[in-house]
Amino acid sequence: MKKNDLPTPCYLVDRGLIEKNLEILQGVMERTGAKILLAQKAFSMYELYPLIGSVLCGATASGLYEARLGAEEMVRPLEKQGIKCENHIFSPAYREEDFEDILKYCDHIVFNSLKQLEKFGKRAKAAGKQIGLRINPECSTQEGHAIYDPCAPGSRLGVKKAQFEEITEELSGLLDGLHFHTLCEQDSDALEQTLDAVEEKFGCYLKNMKWINFGGGHHITRDGYDIPRLESCIRRMQDKYGLQVYLEPGEAVALNAGFLITKVLETGESDLDLEGGGRLGIAILDTSAACHMPDVLEMPYRPPLQNSGFSGEKAHTYRLGGPTCLAGDILGDYSFDHELQEGERLVFEDMAIYSMVKNNTFNGMPLPVIALQEKDGECRIVKQFGYDTFKDRL
Numbered sequence: 001m002k003k004n005d006l007p008t009p010c011y012l013v014d015r016g017l018i019e020k021n022l023e024i025l026q027g028v029m030e031r032t033g034a035k036i037l038l039a040q041k042a043f044s045m046y047e048l049y050p051l052i053g054s055v056l057c058g059a060t061a062s063g064l065y066e067a068r069l070g071a072e073e074m075v076r077p078l079e080k081q082g083i084k085c086e087n088h089i090f091s092p093a094y095r096e097e098d099f100e101d102i103l104k105y106c107d108h109i110v111f112n113s114l115k116q117l118e119k120f121g122k123r124a125k126a127a128g129k130q131i132g133l134r135i136n137p138e139c140s141t142q143e144g145h146a147i148y149d150p151c152a153p154g155s156r157l158g159v160k161k162a163q164f165e166e167i168t169e170e171l172s173g174l175l176d177g178l179h180f181h182t183l184c185e186q187d188s189d190a191l192e193q194t195l196d197a198v199e200e201k202f203g204c205y206l207k208n209m210k211w212i213n214f215g216g217g218h219h220i221t222r223d224g225y226d227i228p229r230l231e232s233c234i235r236r237m238q239d240k241y242g243l244q245v246y247l248e249p250g251e252a253v254a255l256n257a258g259f260l261i262t263k264v265l266e267t268g269e270s271d272l273d274l275e276g277g278g279r280l281g282i283a284i285l286d287t288s289a290a291c292h293m294p295d296v297l298e299m300p301y302r303p304p305l306q307n308s309g310f311s312g313e314k315a316h317t318y319r320l321g322g323p324t325c326l327a328g329d330i331l332g333d334y335s336f337d338h339e340l341q342e343g344e345r346l347v348f349e350d351m352a353i354y355s356m357v358k359n360n361t362f363n364g365m366p367l368p369v370i371a372l373q374e375k376d377g378e379c380r381i382v383k384q385f386g387y388d389t390f391k392d393r394l
């Protein structure tokens with residue numbers, strides 16, 4: 001099937017673009033010996049897990065279901081081909097009723113607090129698992145997105161230095177590694193700054209560990225990301241403390257590797273004048289920011305749209321909105337060289353990450369089709385959803 005024949009709305013993921021990202025990550029692993037895992041929370045299109053797992057060292061999960069998906073779709077199928085993948089998990093608090101299954105699926109279990117370590121640590125150790133503790137280096141390196149800052153005051157994420165100092169010998173004896181996750185779409189200068197805080201606050205404990213996990217938020221595959229600086233951060237922990245370094249990016253694995261194809265349902269005019277003259281047009285699409293790209297509203301951010309400009313940059317400017325009841329279900333103001341036509345297809349970019357994993361059926365909105373574009377340009381529908389998907393969740 002050709003791209004233009006795909007039904008809309010449709011998430012289209014491009015295998016070649018995923019491979020391009022994986023090559024960059026593979027380079028980092030080869031040059032440094034660090035192990036990189038896929039954070040499934042960002043991208044769980046498991047059709048591509050065999051590819052991802054054949055390059056990366058495994059996956060990490062936020063809870064039992066992602067852990068099971070990683071085990072069933074990446075670890076086990078690749079094991080049959082003689083490829084070994086690791087399956088990690090971190091959750092702020094585990095449910096007692098999930099824990100036996102978590103032990104079944106995961107080999108690395110990271111706890112968020114000394115209480116959680118006390119509650120589950122011995123069981124995990126007895127089951128032969130690698131045990132980690134998430135630390136909070138209390139080092140905020142990002143501005144403007146408090147919701148994505150695990151180091152913000154009052155954070156529930158990770159053990160702070162003052163709490164760590166109260167660890168008993170018995171509990172510290174259970175630990176194989178430390179984990180931190182503090183970054184969001186950042187470059188390696190922020191990692192370097194974070195490592196200063198980690199060393200200052202937790203350096204004395206690092207000597208007793210086997211590994212350290214730098215978490216996610218490293219925008220390694222973005223143009224201009226400072227990879228040599230990342231590699232020197234990795235070597236610093238290896239050389240000084242003899243640690244195995246893990247990274248668990250989500251975004252970097254599927255950054256700029258997917259599209260959301262949508263169709264114009266209706267066009268009209270708003271009551272707003274444009275600065276350069278003329279009226280702001282309105283176009284209602286068959287995709288919804290609230291349902292299909294929730295980060296556009298949550299982050300918030302402006303998704304790139306092919307063949308478009310900023311408001312007023314091209315001749316015709318439209319406010320693009322979804323077909324739900326939510327007044328704020330707006331994808332943004334975009335301008336075009338021509339007047340938009342009913343039925344016309346628009347292609348949003350960078351729609352592989354935090355899109356299909358976060359979507360919902362508010363207003364009874366259908367979920368977008370999930371499709372894969374192969375390297376020869378051929379497209380294939382991987383998943384299609386209907387009324388039953390909507391009904392089954394209610």
Ligand SMILES: Cc1ncc(COP(=O)(O)O)c(C=O)c1O
Binds near residue numbers: 184185248249
């Ligand atoms: C513990 C942990 N690891 C990894 C990630 C992946 O982050 P990103 O997709 O920004 O690389 C996250 C994201 O929230 C996280 O909380």
